Amino acid sequence: MSETLIVVGNGMAATRFVDELTQRAPSRYSVVVIGDEPRLSYNRVLLSSLLADEIDESAIELKGQDWWSARGATTLTGQAVTSIDREGGRLTLANGARLSYSKLVLATGSAPIRLPKPGMNLPGVLTFRDLADVEAMRAMMAPGARAAVIGGGLLGIEAAYGLAKAGVKVTLIHLMDQLMERQLDARAGALLKRAIEAKGVDVVLGADAAAVVGEERARAVALSDGRLIDADFVVCAVGIRPRAQLAKDAGLAVNRGIVVDDGLASSDPDIFALGECAEHRGNVYGLVEPAYEQAKILAHRLAGDLAASYLGSTLATNLKVSGVNVFSAGQFIENESNDCLMLEDEGAGIYKKLVLREGRLAGAVLFGDAADGLWYLDLIRSGADVSHMRDLLAFGPALALAQAA
Amino acid sequence: MNVHAPAPGVRTTCPYCGVGCGVVATPDGLGGAAIAGDASHPANAGRLCSKGSALGETLGLETRLLHPMIEGKRASWAAALDHVADGFKRVIDRHGPDAVAFYLSGQLLTEDYYVANKLMKGFIGSANVDTNSRLCMASSVAGHRLAFGSDTVPGCYEDLDEADLLVLVGSNAAWCHPVLYQRMVRAREKRGARIVSIDVRGTATTQTADLALTIRPGMDGVLFCGLLVHLADSQGVDRAFVGAHTENFDAALSQARLIAPDIATAAGKCGVDTGAIAEFFDLWLRIERVVTLYSQGVNQSWQGVDKVAAIVNCHLASGRIGQIGAGPFSLTGQPNAMGGREVGGLANQLAAHMGFSPGDINRVGRFWGAPRMARTEGLKAVPMFEAIARGDIKALWVIGTNPAVSLPRADDARAALSRLDLLVVSDNVRSTDTIEAGAHVLLPAAAWGEKDGTVTNSERRISRQRAFLPLAGEAKPDWWAASEVAKRMGFGEAFDYSGPADIFREHAALSGFENDGARSFDIGALAELSDAAYDALAPLQWPAPLGAPHGRARLFGDGRFFTPFRRARFAAIEEPALAVAPTVEFPFLLNTGRVRDQWHTMTRTGLSPRLAGHAPDPFVEVNPADARRLDLVDGGFARVATAYGSAVLRVAVTEAQVPGRIFAPIHWSDATAGPARIGALVHGFTDSVSGQPDSKAVPARLASVSYAAHGFILARNTLRLPGDSAWAWSAIEGGYAARIATNESYAALVEALGENLRPAEQARYNDPRRGTFRAAWIVAGRLETILFLGPEGEIPPWSGLSESWGLERLDAAARRFLLAGRSASANFDASPTICACFGVKSRAILMAIADGANSSDAIGARLKAGTNCGSCLPEVKRMIAMAATPVEV
Numbered sequence A: 001m002s003e004t005l006i007v008v009g010n011g012m013a014a015t016r017f018v019d020e021l022t023q024r025a026p027s028r029y030s031v032v033v034i035g036d037e038p039r040l041s042y043n044r045v046l047l048s049s050l051l052a053d054e055i056d057e058s059a060i061e062l063k064g065q066d067w068w069s070a071r072g073a074t075t076l077t078g079q080a081v082t083s084i085d086r087e088g089g090r091l092t093l094a095n096g097a098r099l100s101y102s103k104l105v106l107a108t109g110s111a112p113i114r115l116p117k118p119g120m121n122l123p124g125v126l127t128f129r130d131l132a133d134v135e136a137m138r139a140m141m142a143p144g145a146r147a148a149v150i151g152g153g154l155l156g157i158e159a160a161y162g163l164a165k166a167g168v169k170v171t172l173i174h175l176m177d178q179l180m181e182r183q184l185d186a187r188a189g190a191l192l193k194r195a196i197e198a199k200g201v202d203v204v205l206g207a208d209a210a211a212v213v214g215e216e217r218a219r220a221v222a223l224s225d226g227r228l229i230d231a232d233f234v235v236c237a238v239g240i241r242p243r244a245q246l247a248k249d250a251g252l253a254v255n256r257g258i259v260v261d262d263g264l265a266s267s268d269p270d271i272f273a274l275g276e277c278a279e280h281r282g283n284v285y286g287l288v289e290p291a292y293e294q295a296k297i298l299a300h301r302l303a304g305d306l307a308a309s310y311l312g313s314t315l316a317t318n319l320k321v322s323g324v325n326v327f328s329a330g331q332f333i334e335n336e337s338n339d340c341l342m343l344e345d346e347g348a349g350i351y352k353k354l355v356l357r358e359g360r361l362a363g364a365v366l367f368g369d370a371a372d373g374l375w376y377l378d379l380i381r382s383g384a385d386v387s388h389m390r391d392l393l394a395f396g397p398a399l400a401l402a403q404a405a
Numbered sequence B: 001m002n003v004h005a006p007a008p009g010v011r012t013t014c015p016y017c018g019v020g021c022g023v024v025a026t027p028d029g030l031g032g033a034a035i036a037g038d039a040s041h042p043a044n045a046g047r048l049c050s051k052g053s054a055l056g057e058t059l060g061l062e063t064r065l066l067h068p069m070i071e072g073k074r075a076s077w078a079a080a081l082d083h084v085a086d087g088f089k090r091v092i093d094r095h096g097p098d099a100v101a102f103y104l105s106g107q108l109l110t111e112d113y114y115v116a117n118k119l120m121k122g123f124i125g126s127a128n129v130d131t132n133s134r135l136c137m138a139s140s141v142a143g144h145r146l147a148f149g150s151d152t153v154p155g156c157y158e159d160l161d162e163a164d165l166l167v168l169v170g171s172n173a174a175w176c177h178p179v180l181y182q183r184m185v186r187a188r189e190k191r192g193a194r195i196v197s198i199d200v201r202g203t204a205t206t207q208t209a210d211l212a213l214t215i216r217p218g219m220d221g222v223l224f225c226g227l228l229v230h231l232a233d234s235q236g237v238d239r240a241f242v243g244a245h246t247e248n249f250d251a252a253l254s255q256a257r258l259i260a261p262d263i264a265t266a267a268g269k270c271g272v273d274t275g276a277i278a279e280f281f282d283l284w285l286r287i288e289r290v291v292t293l294y295s296q297g298v299n300q301s302w303q304g305v306d307k308v309a310a311i312v313n314c315h316l317a318s319g320r321i322g323q324i325g326a327g328p329f330s331l332t333g334q335p336n337a338m339g340g341r342e343v344g345g346l347a348n349q350l351a352a353h354m355g356f357s358p359g360d361i362n363r364v365g366r367f368w369g370a371p372r373m374a375r376t377e378g379l380k381a382v383p384m385f386e387a388i389a390r391g392d393i394k395a396l397w398v399i400g401t402n403p404a405v406s407l408p409r410a411d412d413a414r415a416a417l418s419r420l421d422l423l424v425v426s427d428n429v430r431s432t433d434t435i436e437a438g439a440h441v442l443l444p445a446a447a448w449g450e451k452d453g454t455v456t457n458s459e460r461r462i463s464r465q466r467a468f469l470p471l472a473g474e475a476k477p478d479w480w481a482a483s484e485v486a487k488r489m490g491f492g493e494a495f496d497y498s499g500p501a502d503i504f505r506e507h508a509a510l511s512g513f514e515n516d517g518a519r520s521f522d523i524g525a526l527a528e529l530s531d532a533a534y535d536a537l538a539p540l541q542w543p544a545p546l547g548a549p550h551g552r553a554r555l556f557g558d559g560r561f562f563t564p565f566r567r568a569r570f571a572a573i574e575e576p577a578l579a580v581a582p583t584v585e586f587p588f589l590l591n592t593g594r595v596r597d598q599w600h601t602m603t604r605t606g607l608s609p610r611l612a613g614h615a616p617d618p619f620v621e622v623n624p625a626d627a628r629r630l631d632l633v634d635g636g637f638a639r640v641a642t643a644y645g646s647a648v649l650r651v652a653v654t655e656a657q658v659p660g661r662i663f664a665p666i667h668w669s670d671a672t673a674g675p676a677r678i679g680a681l682v683h684g685f686t687d688s689v690s691g692q693p694d695s696k697a698v699p700a701r702l703a704s705v706s707y708a709a710h711g712f713i714l715a716r717n718t719l720r721l722p723g724d725s726a727w728a729w730s731a732i733e734g735g736y737a738a739r740i741a742t743n744e745s746y747a748a749l750v751e752a753l754g755e756n757l758r759p760a761e762q763a764r765y766n767d768p769r770r771g772t773f774r775a776a777w778i779v780a781g782r783l784e785t786i787l788f789l790g791p792e793g794e795i796p797p798w799s800g801l802s803e804s805w806g807l808e809r810l811d812a813a814a815r816r817f818l819l820a821g822r823s824a825s826a827n828f829d830a831s832p833t834i835c836a837c838f839g840v841k842s843r844a845i846l847m848a849i850a851d852g853a854n855s856s857d858a859i860g861a862r863l864k865a866g867t868n869c870g871s872c873l874p875e876v877k878r879m880i881a882m883a884a885t886p887v888e889v
Helices: A012-024 A044-051 A065-070 A131-140 A154-165 A186-198 A245-249 A288-302 A373-382 A387-393 A397-404 B050-058 B077-095 B110-124 B138-148 B158-162 B178-191 B204-208 B220-233 B239-245 B249-259 B263-270 B274-286 B304-317 B337-343 B358-368 B381-390 B410-417 B478-495 B500-512 B531-535 B624-629 B746-755 B798-805 B812-820 B842-850 B856-863 B873-884
Strands: A003-008 A029-034 A073-076 A081-085 A090-093 A098-100 A103-106 A110-112 A125-127 A146-150 A169-173 A202-204 A209-213 A220-223 A228-230 A233-236 A240-242 A258-260 A271-273 A278-280 A316-321 A324-330 A339-345 A350-357 A360-367 B010-013 B022-027 B033-037 B100-104 B129-131 B165-169 B194-199 B211-214 B290-294 B327-330 B395-399 B422-427 B441-444 B453-456 B461-465 B588-593 B619-622 B637-641 B646-653 B661-665 B698-705 B709-715 B725-732 B735-742 B761-767 B772-779 B782-790 B833-835
Touching (some): A003 A012, A012 A029, A012 A288, A044 A131, A065 A073, A125 A131, A146 A154, A146 A220, A146 A228, A154 A169, A154 A233, A154 A316, A169 A220, A186 A202, A186 A324, A271 A288, A339 B812, A360 A373, A397 B812, B022 B050, B033 B050, B077 B100, B077 B478, B100 B110, B110 B358, B110 B395, B110 B453, B110 B500, B129 B381, B138 B304, B138 B327, B158 B178, B158 B327, B165 B274, B194 B274, B211 B274, B220 B249, B220 B304, B249 B304, B290 B304, B304 B327, B337 B453, B381 B410, B453 B500, B619 B624, B619 B637, B624 B646, B646 B725, B709 B746, B746 B772, B746 B782, B761 B812, B782 B798, B798 B812, B833 B842, B842 B856, B842 B873
Parallel strands (some): A003 A029, A103 A271, A125 A233, A146 A233, A169 A202, A258 A278, B100 B395, B165 B194, B194 B211, B290 B327, B588 B661
Antiparallel strands (some): A081 A090, A110 A240, A209 A220, A316 A324, A324 A360, A339 B761, A350 A360, B010 B022, B453 B461, B588 B698, B619 B661, B637 B646, B637 B698, B761 B772, B772 B782
């Protein structure tokens, strides 16, 4: 008789974990996957494409029911877990059902943050996290409608882009004076702003959204400087927060996320966490790549390979934002202890900055042409001396490696 | 008006050197022409040199002046001509006729020359007409007149085929008269002729000569005095010829004995080994058929006339003149310096080989019906520009030349130009240093290919230069502009020409007018040519007096000269010396000259990519020992300075230079390079008789110069670069390239380049720590300008960009690698990235699909594409589906 392994959450991390685990230990566990969304797992990364009508809904499904069945996993959709009884090794679902587990994997992901400002809970104020959000937006995005998107990070930009593409008159409101300020330098941020404006989005930087104004539903966003941005609906995309309440209620160690060790175990050795809800060595990752790395490590662990360890991820942002390729990695802000190479082609919409420190690549920002991003990421991760190919570094491996060879 | 397509294969004459090669130009109907040598032309029998062969690349209109301009603004011809005529009249009325001048060019056709000369000397009443031929062959003219009583080249090119000894003095004919030099080389192959080269440096000519004497600058006269003495002492003098047909032999010989009494003295003064001199003298003595060819190394000297005389003395003494395969031979630099001499377009000549004797003035005056004949010689080039600087000359018309570059003390000449009340420039390019010096009126001149008239080459051969292209824009022949100004000044009747044939007939008639054999230049036989016969005129060597229309290959073989007593005159020359000896401050002697593939100030040859490759940058040749001492490195920079000016030139370290001597070519101007105007370095000393400047031995100093940054610029058009930079444009396909070394900031250069550009997209690459800055300006997808700047020796060569430079529209790959200095990379897949997480491109995915990967999982397994975030999976699936769709036929 196999052990029962329950995965709470049916997102991308959970799906990859089940995939990895059932390949390595096909019959060791009886796997149950419980998700609170009313459908099988889907690729959240593609929600932007779906909103922008670049793909249809069927394209976002990660794995079909056949696959789950073939892997011997039981899936429960639309079922929220309300509590964990660690002593008893049991879960309670919202419908009152109780399930016993031998091992528990928390992959609860994260939840969108709504600003703690007046009016944020008015009807017509949406977030951008799941398929339901996309459907809510789709219901309101008639051509000519006005929308205010709060938040100039990746999600906000994607929401603004998708809405604008559908003919909605969009104003993107961002607190900082640069878009995606954590992933991009000022120049790339400025280029991104220009690119988004070219898609028909009004971008307002340095704008502090003080409140959503409206009687029965949202009507406008009031900025702290007194400006009023009229909107038929508002999308709040100011960030995400790990969904760790369930673990916290169960008495597990939780800081920002569920604290895990290098084996992805929480403070309870039978309970694991991975993905956006987990906090490893103080880091909470909001991207899919670390989640997949964690899924792989945890699958190894639970398949019996106790040496498998997760040591953290060097993060790269490598994305297509509103149709523009963007990449960044490492320490990409120049300062006195480093120096930088800059390559820019205005007409082609390309900007590249490489930051070097003591002959090694410390960071990179690529805008418009990110084809060489992973090569730079490898160089950053390896810390290899690149002095010998400095003059060709910005032009990518096709030249730099041919020259060095 | 009917426009007739010119008949294919128009026979014309090359516009470069004095060899005067026949060219067949076949217009392509698109403004260009295919160029071939004219096999039927006696000067070249179908051969052309590199410059002539590239003429087809120089016909573009991009640098042409296409309409008149007054004070920088476009004007009609009528307004411009009124302005010129009024301006000249005003100055003449107020200050007299000598307050105006014309400065002409050996590039003008005889007809242009004739009209300008007639206007000034017969109607304005001044002889202030001089020409750039003053810088080129005035000493030969004076030497000829002194010895022969006329400016007559005795021999012909056939003599080069027939000679057994060919002596080249101060001539790098291998580069400067290549078609003739190859003719000499063939004579050597065919009949074993010996070639001797006498020069102050090593050249392509000295390298191929059988015997090369590298003499001290200015000592040519010593060598030929020594030869005269040797001939006298070795029974080498033709006593009968000397006795019957010459005078002043004894005086010349005794002076020669003072200068070079024996071989040892000659060798000592010349700085040459006695054995070599003895060998040369012996060859000269033994070999009957000897032609001594000389060029600028002889002419451009403050003792140039003496040098010519010393050479001619030897030919007269041995009777080797006007004989088959024997004679002194002046190689002219310009295509029509000879025509200018025939017309009289020099300040010390009146017209048609007549001077300023009362009889000549009277005769020419009657012939022209001229109201106001010039009575005395006018100002020669150098004093003419001094008079301009003093303000004595207030109005100047420059036609077809660039004195702000080419005159000695060119900085002073340029400054003088800027002081004129009226500077009129007729040219076929929009911008020259002379124009930029402050021209008030620009007149667009017909260029080669549009011009129609005659030129005379070094062997007195008159050839037609025929038009094979329509006049560009509003360009007009210079004779027309001069005639129109003459009409506006009230001289209409005398300048009512129907065309070049009309002018030529008048010129020919004047040459024969009351001549009776007294004047060597007589083409009276051509005075009645019909327009059709003029059009069809076959190359012909003057003289061709009435009754002898076929011309004459040689003169003086009969011992009849054009002096009053019909005797040739030996000349007793001055002791040869330098105009100025080197000093502690200026310890080097600067020699100047040409390179193989450029012509004058490069306004035409500079347009040809083919010609640019040979010597793209201005340079100075330095002996290795001097280079070592001064820390000069080959390819680095040196500032060459004289008491008059300075230039920064690339250093070419070469054994061709003797220690203490340096050589720099003359071609570059502020329009094409900076700072490299060699004319600015040349002192203003001239030969006291010929007025020709001494351009071959100027005391100079040299110092190493280094620049903070190095690099190159590619541009569609040339422009002047700012400040403290050394640079030179050379033509490339589709534009110009300049290597640059500079102390200016990158920003300053970008600003200078940017000013010149239409709105363009800019691409940049900066590595400030390395000092690397690169920028490209792109207009509608096409490269407009590129700037690369960086540390010395670490700039990729611009040739890496030539492919991208040629693209009408840059493709993505070309654009991506542009600022790496590469046209593309074979390793680069320019197809779009599909999987951003793993950097998988569409080409790789399509190849995998073609190779049987028919699901997204299969693609993922093979390429990892889609296995991370999965956002590319819809696209991967689409690609698989499309590949599976059968192509409908």
